[in-house]
Amino acid sequence: MSSRWRPKDVPSSSSKKVVNAALAASLGIAVCKYLAALFTGSAAMLAEAVHSTIDAGNELLLLLGMKRSQRQADTLHPFGHGKVLYFYSFLVAVYIFALGGGFAVYQGISHLRHPQEFSHLGWNYAVLATAAIFELYTWRISYKELLKRKDPDESTWDEIIGSKDPTVFTVFLEDTAALIGILLAFLGILLGHIFHNRYFDPVASICIGILLACVAIVLARESGALLVGVRTNRARIRRLQRIIRADESVEAVGDLLTMQLGPDQVLLAVDVKFRPDLTVQVLESIIDGIEACIRKQEPAVVRVFIEADSLRESRHPVPHVA
Numbered sequence: 001m002s003s004r005w006r007p008k009d010v011p012s013s014s015s016k017k018v019v020n021a022a023l024a025a026s027l028g029i030a031v032c033k034y035l036a037a038l039f040t041g042s043a044a045m046l047a048e049a050v051h052s053t054i055d056a057g058n059e060l061l062l063l064l065g066m067k068r069s070q071r072q073a074d075t076l077h078p079f080g081h082g083k084v085l086y087f088y089s090f091l092v093a094v095y096i097f098a099l100g101g102g103f104a105v106y107q108g109i110s111h112l113r114h115p116q117e118f119s120h121l122g123w124n125y126a127v128l129a130t131a132a133i134f135e136l137y138t139w140r141i142s143y144k145e146l147l148k149r150k151d152p153d154e155s156t157w158d159e160i161i162g163s164k165d166p167t168v169f170t171v172f173l174e175d176t177a178a179l180i181g182i183l184l185a186f187l188g189i190l191l192g193h194i195f196h197n198r199y200f201d202p203v204a205s206i207c208i209g210i211l212l213a214c215v216a217i218v219l220a221r222e223s224g225a226l227l228v229g230v231r232t233n234r235a236r237i238r239r240l241q242r243i244i245r246a247d248e249s250v251e252a253v254g255d256l257l258t259m260q261l262g263p264d265q266v267l268l269a270v271d272v273k274f275r276p277d278l279t280v281q282v283l284e285s286i287i288d289g290i291e292a293c294i295r296k297q298e299p300a301v302v303r304v305f306i307e308a309d310s311l312r313e314s315r316h317p318v319p320h321v322a
Contacts, residue, residue, distance in 0.1 A: 015167045015263070016066065018142050022171045023059035025134040026052050036127040043111040044185040044204040045124055047104035051181055051212065052131070054100040055174050058092040062167050065089065069262055079303065082262020083227060089166035090223040096174075097216030104209030111202035124189050132182050139175035142168055151235050162233050165263035166223055177215045181208045232258040232266045236298060240268065243293050249274050249286050254307075261302065268294070269305040283308055 033049035036042070065088025073080040143156075145168050150159035160169045188204025191197070231237065237258060244253050254271030261267055272290075274283060291304050 014145055014148075015165060016063075018138075018145050018171050019059050019062050019066070019167055021141050022138045022175065023056055023063070025138045026056035026059060029131045029134055030056060032127045032130060036123040039123050040121065041116050042124055042185075042189055043107045043116075043202045044188040044208065045127070047107050047205040047208045048128075048131070048181055048185045050103050050107075051100055051178065051208065054096060055178065058095060058170065058174060061088050061092050061095070062170060066167065079261050079267065080265060082265045085262060086166060086223055086227040089170055090220060090227055092170055093216045093220035093223055096212055096219065101209045101211075101213035101216060104205050104212060106209075108202040108204075108206030108209060111205065112199060115198035115202065121189065121193055125186070128182050128186050128189075132179065135175055135178045135182065139172070139179060142172040142175060146172055151233075161222060163222075164226065164230075164232065164260045166219075166226060167263070169222070170219060173215050173219060177211055180211055184208050184211070226260060229259050232260055232300075236266070236300070239298060240270075240294065240301070243297055244270065244272060244290055246293075247286060247290055249278060249283075250290075251275060264300045265302045266298075266300045267303040267305075268301050269307070271307045271309065274308060 030049055030052035033045055033052055037046040037049050062085075065085040068088075069082050069085040071081045071084075146156055146159050146163075149163065149165075149168070150156065154162070160172065163169045184204045184207050188201045188207075192200035237256065240258075241253060241256060244250055244256075250272055252273040254273065256270045257268070259267045274286065278286070287306050287308055290306065294301055294304060
């Protein structure tokens with residue numbers, strides 16, 4: 001068996017750019033929404049203000065997770081700290097569900113029971129329009145980053161649920177929810193004004209809360225899976241199989257197991273059956289060559305274990321990658 005450490009990977013500058021842009025936008029938008037909610041008394045606007053505040057807190061959590069995930073491996077954490085980022089992204093999901101969704105629904109129900117008149121509608125429309133512009137800007141940044149990372153045969157949704165970097169898809173889903181939330185708040189205020197009905201606004205607040213809860217569930221599902229430990233994406237597994245099989249000394253590839261240790265850190269363990277006529281020295285040289293090819297073509301694979309042995313009957317079926 002052979003294993004090699006490569007220098008650790010750190011979160012890409014593009015991921016930090018996405019998070020930093022979202023943080024700046026969320027802080028500015030939150031201040032504007034709080035002012036509008038204060039002057040108008042709109043429940044939907046207050047729900048949106050809290051939504052933007054929570055988004056800003058989420059970005060801070062992601063930045064903290066990115067920083068802590070860069071720590072070097074040690075005796076207590078021999079595979080590094082890459083999964084720390086997954087823990088913080090899971091906290092983001094809990095944060096959105098408990099605070100964002102819960103507060104918006106509570107505000108909506110409270111205003112349904114005790115509807116309030118609100119005025120200064122121009123404030124609401126101006127702030128919502130400004131917020132939509134900033135949210136659309138950060139949404140485009142995160143969307144472009146998703147497009148750069150996905151395979152040609154994948155949809156954007158496939159990339160979201162298959163991505164191993166939670167920073168980008170978290171910001172993308174947050175911004176998507178923010179844009180939908182702005183639309184809901186606008187409709188609640190507008191319809192309430194047109195029909196002189198004070199119930200449209202709190203209903204919009206409840207809808208925003210439900211929207212945030214749905215986003216939180218999706219994020220919790222994906223982040224939880226990454227935290228527990230998942231294989232790398234199918235395209236990378238296929239490429240690894242091709243790299244190993246390309247060596248003429250390889251007769252067969254058995255179990256090829258991978259685990260995502262971080263956004264750009266993958267562990268690989270593989271059983272390989274080589275030609276039986278190879279000497280130990282030649283076999284070691286061949287294994288070194290295969291590892292070199294893997295490191296060159298798949299730099300995200302930071303830990304490699306190659307079991308050079310006659311293929312034993314595995315207790316588990318060989319994973320098939322379609």
